[in-house]
Amino acid sequence: MTEQLKKAMNERHTVRKFDGTSLSDSEKSTLRSRVDELNQKYDLSIVLLESEKTPVNFIGKVVLGGAGVNTYFVLAADDREGIDEVLGYAGSDLCLYAQMNGLNTWWMAGTFNRKYVETQVRGKKIVSIIAVGHGQTQGVPHKSKDKDQVSSYTGEAPEWFENGVAAALLAPTALNKQDFHISGEGRKVSLTYKNGPMSGIDKGIVKHHFELGAGLENFEWV
Numbered sequence: 001m002t003e004q005l006k007k008a009m010n011e012r013h014t015v016r017k018f019d020g021t022s023l024s025d026s027e028k029s030t031l032r033s034r035v036d037e038l039n040q041k042y043d044l045s046i047v048l049l050e051s052e053k054t055p056v057n058f059i060g061k062v063v064l065g066g067a068g069v070n071t072y073f074v075l076a077a078d079d080r081e082g083i084d085e086v087l088g089y090a091g092s093d094l095c096l097y098a099q100m101n102g103l104n105t106w107w108m109a110g111t112f113n114r115k116y117v118e119t120q121v122r123g124k125k126i127v128s129i130i131a132v133g134h135g136q137t138q139g140v141p142h143k144s145k146d147k148d149q150v151s152s153y154t155g156e157a158p159e160w161f162e163n164g165v166a167a168a169l170l171a172p173t174a175l176n177k178q179d180f181h182i183s184g185e186g187r188k189v190s191l192t193y194k195n196g197p198m199s200g201i202d203k204g205i206v207k208h209h210f211e212l213g214a215g216l217e218n219f220e221w222v
């Protein structure tokens with residue numbers, strides 16, 4: 001599974017145009033079983049929803065099916081300290097799991113119709129939605145910062161650290177900011193993210209990618 005998720009990390013790019021077909025029952029149940037696992041493991045309330053309306057809101061009103069996708073994860077949970085990061089981490093897993101299963105994804109933390117989605121998931125904190133479906137294309141790699149701009153290691157960096165940073169640079173971040181810094185010393189690694197409205201979510205996504213790239217057996221977070 002880890003190898004497949006690592007492969008998916010390289011293949012995943014945001015897709016904003018989908019082919020208009022719905023997910024099959026088997027695709028939906030595959031995704032829902034992963035959602036159930038994550039909800040149990042991290043005490044979350046993520047759901048996979050289908051809608052006639054695509055809950056995408058670019059211009060202040062609901063765009064009906066404009067992007068050719070009608071299935072989306074709602075990243076939701078009871079509000080608590082650090083919940084954005086946990087939901088970011090779980091959302092990243094869902095994107096890679098979807099990719100592994102031949103599907104494409106699109107994070108939307110700012111441009112979805114929050115009022116509409118709130119009517120579907122009541123009483124929870126909703127940090128983002130992720131549209132999931134059959135892309136018209138596979139998307140393209142994002143413009144990326146260099147590893148030296150986002151990381152430092154005391155002494156000579158071991159291979160696992162380099163691999164972790166390379167994986168972190170593949171992570172989707174809001175507005176592609178990549179505003180993180182990863183520092184390592186011995187087996188200890190720390191991750192910081194420049195403060196902003198999406199920094200908690202982005203931090204969780206980057207953390208998830210670093211762990212996959214570096215291998216959890218090689219280091220510990222501090």
Ligand SMILES: Cc1cc2nc3c(=O)[nH]c(=O)nc-3n(C[C@H](O)[C@H](O)[C@H](O)COP(=O)(O)O)c2cc1C
Nearest residue numbers: 013014107108109110111142172173174175176201
């Ligand atoms: C937390 C988060 C929020 C995002 N919100 C939006 C959004 O509201 N609208 C949008 O078009 N893209 C959104 N994106 C997609 C980013 O623009 C995209 O991930 C980034 O440019 C990197 O590209 P990649 O996903 O192809 O690697 C968001 C991504 C993240 C991680």
